[in-house]
Amino acid sequence: MTHEFPKVGRDIGAVPVLKALVAKGHRLILFTMRSNKVECEPADPAHPEIIPVPGCYLNDAIKWFKDNEIPLYGIQSNPTQLRWTGSPKAYGHLYIDDAALGCPLVQYMIGKPHVDWPRVQVWLRGNGIL
Numbered sequence: 699m700t701h702e703f704p705k706v707g708r709d710i711g712a713v714p715v716l717k718a719l720v721a722k723g724h725r726l727i728l729f730t731m732r733s734n735k736v737e738c739e740p741a742d743p744a745h746p747e748i749i750p751v752p753g754c755y756l757n758d759a760i761k762w763f764k765d766n767e768i769p770l771y772g773i774q775s776n777p778t779q780l781r782w783t784g785s786p787k788a789y790g791h792l793y794i795d796d797a798a799l800g801c802p803l804v805q806y807m808i809g810k811p812h813v814d815w816p817r818v819q820v821w822l823r824g825n826g827i828l
Contacts (some may be wrong), residue, residue: 699762701783701810704753706762710806711815713788718819718828725771728763729788792827794818 701705716726732755745767756773764771770776772788779789794813802817822828 700806700812704755704758707768708810710804711783711819713766713768715819715822715828716766717817719822720769722828724733724761727772727776727788727790728759728770729770729773729790729793730759732759739821745797775822803810 699712700710702708720726734754734756760770760773774788775786776789779785783789793807796803796813801822802814803811804814804817805811819828
């Protein structure tokens, strides 16, 4: 996905890779910085540059998965991990994230780089995941 916050960005190859993962039996967890901010909180005087904007950003991301017919196993958490840990970090075997060390990135436009989904797909295949 491209970075177009507050909108969900354009697909740049994620859909076929995510669908292939699900088809192979992998379960996807959406673990994102997006949240549903319905009301604006007062600005923090120490950080006037942070301006909360109302919106259903997490719902928008969930809708993207539904619209693309990609089932989610969990949203912001692994639904089974509370059986064995109280950690807030969503447990998974593999994290694909544009901020993860080693994740292949591509720069399409000015701004933040995006996950290079074709290279991720090659890596997943080469490591027997796809």
